[in-house]
Amino acid sequence: MKLAVAGKGGAGKTTFCATAARLVARTGRRVIAIDGDTNPNLHAAMGVGVGADGATIDEPLSLPASLVSRRFDGPALTVDVDTVLHDYALVAPDGVFILRMGIPEHPDEGCMCSAHATVSAVLADLDAQPDTMTILDLEASPEHLSRGTARHADVLLLIAEPYFRSLEAVRLQAQLAAETTIGRVAVVANKCRTEADVMAIEEFCARHGIELLGVLPWSDAVLDADAATTPLLDHDEVGPVVSAIAAVVERIEQPGPATINEMAR
Numbered sequence: 001m002k003l004a005v006a007g008k009g010g011a012g013k014t015t016f017c018a019t020a021a022r023l024v025a026r027t028g029r030r031v032i033a034i035d036g037d038t039n040p041n042l043h044a045a046m047g048v049g050v051g052a053d054g055a056t057i058d059e060p061l062s063l064p065a066s067l068v069s070r071r072f073d074g075p076a077l078t079v080d081v082d083t084v085l086h087d088y089a090l091v092a093p094d095g096v097f098i099l100r101m102g103i104p105e106h107p108d109e110g111c112m113c114s115a116h117a118t119v120s121a122v123l124a125d126l127d128a129q130p131d132t133m134t135i136l137d138l139e140a141s142p143e144h145l146s147r148g149t150a151r152h153a154d155v156l157l158l159i160a161e162p163y164f165r166s167l168e169a170v171r172l173q174a175q176l177a178a179e180t181t182i183g184r185v186a187v188v189a190n191k192c193r194t195e196a197d198v199m200a201i202e203e204f205c206a207r208h209g210i211e212l213l214g215v216l217p218w219s220d221a222v223l224d225a226d227a228a229t230t231p232l233l234d235h236d237e238v239g240p241v242v243s244a245i246a247a248v249v250e251r252i253e254q255p256g257p258a259t260i261n262e263m264a265r
């Protein structure tokens, strides 16, 4: 299963990915979490590379463009995925492997095409690893859709906050994703404080024919975890956001549109 997670800036993509990856790993599956953001912070959200004083002490290596060859049917790895994991992954709590896409090393170095192609190639080659759950944390820009970074994902989750500009970003990305071969595109609502927030997102999804897979409430514990540079899963393991993410993770692997989220309210 290959899951890509997108949405407007700050919607909660990284919080979702970091928590979901570790929850899945706790069930005994191999999990690969890919930081597909050129401003990377998935490792920090998973409790890797942040010292007790909040200073970064260790980071994943970036995947180099040299791992990829360009073919007519898209980019492909020049080595197998296990070699990539061995050479480039950091291991996070619960045994999650973290890979990080290439990031700008210098100003004026040009577009990030090759970095996107590398992520696409890793996802493509994970087809041969059916017992692995891969979670790709994308950047806010819809460039991952124009570059086909997530073209080999099985599911694209769009994280939506209950306000117009966030929903508009989701609408545009859902529209683009509908033209891809990604089999399932669904919304996860986040930072919902009121029943009206949930209803706004339900109404948006119904109007645009997009599946609503789950609702995550607003929780100050998420901000407290950030402030303490502690993963949400360690800070508030039995809290409402972790529970709601666990429910979404379960639904992702069930076929077909899920019913709308009475349970998550």
Ligand SMILES: Nc1ncnc2c1ncn2[C@@H]1O[C@H](COP(=O)(O)OP(=O)(O)OP(=O)(O)O)[C@@H](O)[C@H]1O
Pocket (backbone or CB within 6 Å): 007, 008, 009, 010, 011, 012, 013, 014, 015, 016, 037, 138, 139, 140, 190, 191, 192, 216, 217, 218, 219, 220, 222, 223, 226, 241
């Ligand atoms: N359910 C929630 N309740 C309260 N705050 C939240 C919730 N989910 C995420 N946040 C906060 O929102 C902010 C952005 O979260 P996060 O970094 O996960 O978003 P993102 O979509 O990955 O952002 P970016 O677009 O920069 O990659 C963080 O301060 C996080 O603590």
Ligand SMILES: [Mg+2]
Pocket (backbone or CB within 6 Å): 013, 014, 015, 037, 137, 138
């Ligand atoms: Mg992020």
